[in-house]
Amino acid sequence: MVGSVPRAARAEIDRGRKESDVPRERRAPATGGEAAADDAATPARILDAAEALFADRGFHAVSVREITTAAAVNGAAIFYHFGRKEDLLAAVLERRAAPLAAERRRRLDALLDGPGEALTLEALIEAYLAPGLTIGFGSSEARTRFGRLRGRITADSGDARVQEILRRHYREPGRRFLDGVACLLPDLTPPDLQWRYHVMIGTLIHMLSKPGRVQAVAGDSPEDTYDPDDMATAQRVLVPLLAAVFRAPPTLTDAADTPRRPRRNDKNDPQP
Helix, strand or coil, X not given: CCCCCCHHHHHHHHHCCCHHHCCHHHCCCCCHHHHHHHHHHHHHHHHHHHHHHHHHHCCCCCCHHHHHHHHCCCCCHXXXXXXXXXXXXXXXXXXXXXXXXXXXXXXXXXHHCCCHHHCCHHHHHHHHHHHHHHCCCCCHHHHHHHHHHHHHHHHHCCCHHHHHHHHHHHHHHHHHHHHHHHHHXXXXXXXXXXXXHHHHHHHHHHHHHCCCHHHHHHCCCHHHCCCCCCHHHHHHHHHHXXXXXXXXXXXXXXXXXXXXXXXXXXCCCCCC
């Protein structure tokens, strides 16, 4: 027997539901315009429901029937709009990852291809973090859902198509970011840079997927803890902290043995 939809996922989906979300058999007959609008809204309802359920329990633990029930659509709607369940997961990821990666690339390109004096470590970190904290979500619930889903996918998805989506959207911005940091911190070897990048990504994913974790552990009163939904403050706090991580002395090799890369901001740097 298929299990019921988890209460947390159900609540997240219900927040955005309207009259048009009620199953067809319980609605008054729709006019042509209403039917067209309802059909156009169906894919978004399916994506929202799937994202909430996948984030809450993981891809393999969720059935197609649970998704259609949560989205209030008929059993064939997922196949009609997306195909297999694997195709639906790919669409869920694509919806969030594509605009996030595009904005991240835009910001990084503006820094790395622009005037040399604009390129600082803090500016690079902010260009990378800001899209993940702010854009393409519409609500703190949606941001948290995608953060949880991203963490699950990173940990346990072996699906080749999903991994290709992640590589396509995250690899190039990651490379651009690391190239920029390498110019600014030439004494760090590639392994050192990669470890520090790993710390930054882990911090971002954990903060987005577990926004209330620190409050639960600390047990302090609300007035003595930070607001996990305040992304502007999160960015203001994280940028200098992560900059300090990247600026820490080399740990994997002796700095004297590391070939020095040219600094982008050096006075003798031929780049503009």
